[in-house]
Amino acid sequence: MTLDELDRIALQFRLLGEPLRLKILEAVCDRPRAVNDIVAAVGATQANASKHLSLMAAAGLLSREKRGQSVYYGLKNPLILRVCALMHAQLKG
Amino acid sequence: MTLDELDRIALQFRLLGEPLRLKILEAVCDRPRAVNDIVAAVGATQANASKHLSLMAAAGLLSREKRGQSVYYGLKNPLILRVCALMHAQLKG
DNA sequence: CCAGTATATCATGTTATAATCATATGTCCA
């Protein structure tokens, strides 16, 4: 495993290391949703949620699509849900 | 998913969000190893490695066993390797 | 064009986490 690879993997893990971001994942896990909607679902400030969404999209975790005056964020790769589920399971084992 | 659960999952992810700690996991993935040995394998300061090892053990990621004048750290639950492998795969997909 | 709604960004204060150096603790053996 190269150093660069480790760095990128670590970065991905760090992205998941924030409760608010996990909540966001939960919010968009079955369908893309507008920022507005996500903000309400996770109970965060618009500015704060927006920042996390940008970050996650930039990291390739979320997809971003502008439709009308809203922006829809969705899961880029459902595999990330398995990662979360595995980690959840690991906590109990 | 309760808030407390999210917090704990996030904490676990944050633990994996450090390249040095991933290296440590790699170093002990097939057998427990002494701190001394791990330090050499990952190329870190003794103090720094020790701190990370303590942290990971406290979080339930690693097992800790004192044998003679050495302390052996090993994987507590091999499931964590699957989490890492999945994340690695996710990066490419 | 204007008002309103939706989203993003910027500046700032604060907290959290990591690396380092020095030092302490503990264990073994001569």
Added chain:
DNA sequence: TGGACATATGATTATAACATGATATACTGG
């Protein structure tokens, strides 16, 4: 017991990350 080796801890500094409030940009309907 003293000295060498292995590990842990404490204090300090540096850096990264988050939350917030204010503001900017973009789109839409009237």
